[in-house]
Amino acid sequence: MGDRDFPAGEFGANGPSAARIYHYLLSGEPILEVDRLHAEHLTRIAPHGGVLAQHNRNFLQRAVTYMAERGVRQFLDIGSGLPTAGNTHEVARAVAPDSRVVYVDYDLEAVHRSHDLLAAQGALGSATVLEADLRDPKYILDHPDVARLISHDLPVGLLVVAVWHFVPDSDRPLEVMATLREWLPPGSCVAMSHLSLDDVDPDFRARAVAGMAEYNRVVTDQATPRTRAAFTEFFDGFALVEPGVVYAPDWRPTTAPDLRPAAVPDLRPAAAPDLRPAAAPDPADVARQGIFAGVAIKP
Ligand SMILES: C[S@@+](CC[C@H](N)C(=O)[O-])C[C@H]1O[C@@H](n2cnc3c(N)ncnc32)[C@H](O)[C@@H]1O
Numbered sequence: 001m002g003d004r005d006f007p008a009g010e011f012g013a014n015g016p017s018a019a020r021i022y023h024y025l026l027s028g029e030p031i032l033e034v035d036r037l038h039a040e041h042l043t044r045i046a047p048h049g050g051v052l053a054q055h056n057r058n059f060l061q062r063a064v065t066y067m068a069e070r071g072v073r074q075f076l077d078i079g080s081g082l083p084t085a086g087n088t089h090e091v092a093r094a095v096a097p098d099s100r101v102v103y104v105d106y107d108l109e110a111v112h113r114s115h116d117l118l119a120a121q122g123a124l125g126s127a128t129v130l131e132a133d134l135r136d137p138k139y140i141l142d143h144p145d146v147a148r149l150i151s152h153d154l155p156v157g158l159l160v161v162a163v164w165h166f167v168p169d170s171d172r173p174l175e176v177m178a179t180l181r182e183w184l185p186p187g188s189c190v191a192m193s194h195l196s197l198d199d200v201d202p203d204f205r206a207r208a209v210a211g212m213a214e215y216n217r218v219v220t221d222q223a224t225p226r227t228r229a230a231f232t233e234f235f236d237g238f239a240l241v242e243p244g245v246v247y248a249p250d251w252r253p254t255t256a257p258d259l260r261p262a263a264v265p266d267l268r269p270a271a272a273p274d275l276r277p278a279a280a281p282d283p284a285d286v287a288r289q290g291i292f293a294g295v296a297i298k299p
Contacts (some may be wrong), residue, residue, distance in 0.1 A: 009181040018166060018221035019107035023082040025053040031082070031109055039216055046211025048204065052290045056193050059248040059293045060161045061189035063088045064251065066241075066295060067157035067272045068095035072189055074150045078104045078134050079163030083117045088159060089127045100149045103129040104140055134163060135171050137179040155187035162291065164234060165195040174233060183236050184298045190238060193293035194224060195233040195250055200289050208290060231292050238296030 016038040020031045025043075030036035043049055064075070072097055077088045082102040092099035103114050114129040128145045140146065150156055158180060167173040184190070197205055197211075216222045232245050243251065 001045060003014070005017075016219050017109070018219060018223070019081050019105060019110040021215075021219060022053055022162070022184070023084060024128055025050045027059055027084050042211055042214060045214055047205040048207070048290065049211065051288075055248040055288060056135045056162045056291050056293070057086070058157065059193055059251050059291075060088070060191065061091050062254060063159070063161070063189075063293075063295050064088050064091040064157065065095060067189045067191070068092045068099060070155075070189065072155050072157040073099050074126065074154060075099065075101045075157040075159065076100060076104070076140075076146070076150060077159040077161075078115075078140065079160060079166070080105050080110065080114065080129070081107075082110045082113050087114075087117070089123060092157075093171040098126075101127040102146055102149050103127070104132050104134070106133045107130070134160070135167060135173075135176055137176050137183075141179070141183050143217045152185055154185060155189065156184055157183060159297055160190070160192045160234075161293075162193050162195070163215055163222045164192065164231070165225060168222065168224055174236075176182060177183065177234050178237070181298065186298055188298045190298070191293070191295045192231075192234055193291050195225045196228060196292050197291060198228050198289075198292075204289070232294075235294060235296045238298055240294055240296045245292050247288050248293040249288045249291045251295070 019037050020035040021042070024030050024035045024039040030039075033194040039049070067075070068091070072092075075088055077093060080088065083186060088103070089099065092101065105111055105114070111129050115119065115124075118124050118127050118129065126149065128141055128149060130140065130145060132140045132143070134140075151273045160177075161179075164173055167176070181190075190269050197208055212223055212225065228245055235245070245246075
């Protein structure tokens with residue numbers, strides 16, 4: 001199969017999904033053969049995809065650690081994806097074993113796999129996963145499992161990491177964000193990241209644009225990059241913590257491996273992916289500029 005002839009629309013509901021493509025880029029584990037084929041096809045067009053995914057995942061882990069070290073003990077992780085090494089509950093529990101987590105995704109494979117992992121770890125009492133759509137925040141916030149695991153009297157750690165680029169302006173993402181912000185108790189934290197083509201060098205831009213066009217041609221979750229200014233609007237009403245909105249690898253980088261040891265038994269069947277700070281194929285690491293990230297506090 002050449003670079004330009006990956007069939008679009010042939011797979012219907014069984015076509016590549018954002019959750020499964022991202023999982024493959026991170027872990028090398030294809031859920032469906034079509035994911036492997038499409039991810040490899042994409043990687044030929046834009047070879048930085050895997051590094052970008054790893055930068056993003058490492059940011060998520062550092063942000064969860066930051067929140068847990070601030071005392072946050074309850075997390076709402078929307079668009080949580082398929083479980084992979086260093087999931088939110090594992091990272092949070094490495095700091096605070098009593099941390100509670102509600103995962104949310106609209107991808108059924110992500111929901112089922114997350115449920116299976118939590119069940120295998122005996123963690124379903126203090127963590128759960130909902131099948132829900134970020135664009136219907138009231139359904140999520142009013143869900144009985146959210147009430148069961150998240151006290152409205154205590155700060156919450158909200159994660160919407162690498163998800164907003166799947167929500168086009170026509171779905172009013174800033175209104176969704178305002179609903180989430182109003183619901184969050186004072187002192188809560190939010191961590192978000194977003195694909196962007198700002199600042200990228202011309203070669204990377206050409207590859208990234210081509211990769212995104214190809215992605216959107218085949219994957220049902222259409223991705224729309226936003227500028228840094230547009231992404232920063234999602235933090236309106238919050239106080240950004242230092243260093244503000246920056247590229248994901250620049251958000252409080254650590255020299256230690258980002259993957260925290262799990263505080264619960266690791267029963268994952270797949271080989272553990274290496275999520276240490278990304279070893280970029282290119283020493284200039286152009287992919288570091290592909291995704292903005294930030295963490296903020298609700299006053
Ligand atoms: C790139 S993955 C990010 C996973 C995880 N947050 C991370 O950063 O490692 C994006 C996830 O968002 C989910 N997603 C996209 N749009 C969504 C929506 N409207 N509601 C719920 N989940 C959504 C996808 O199914 C996918 O699992």
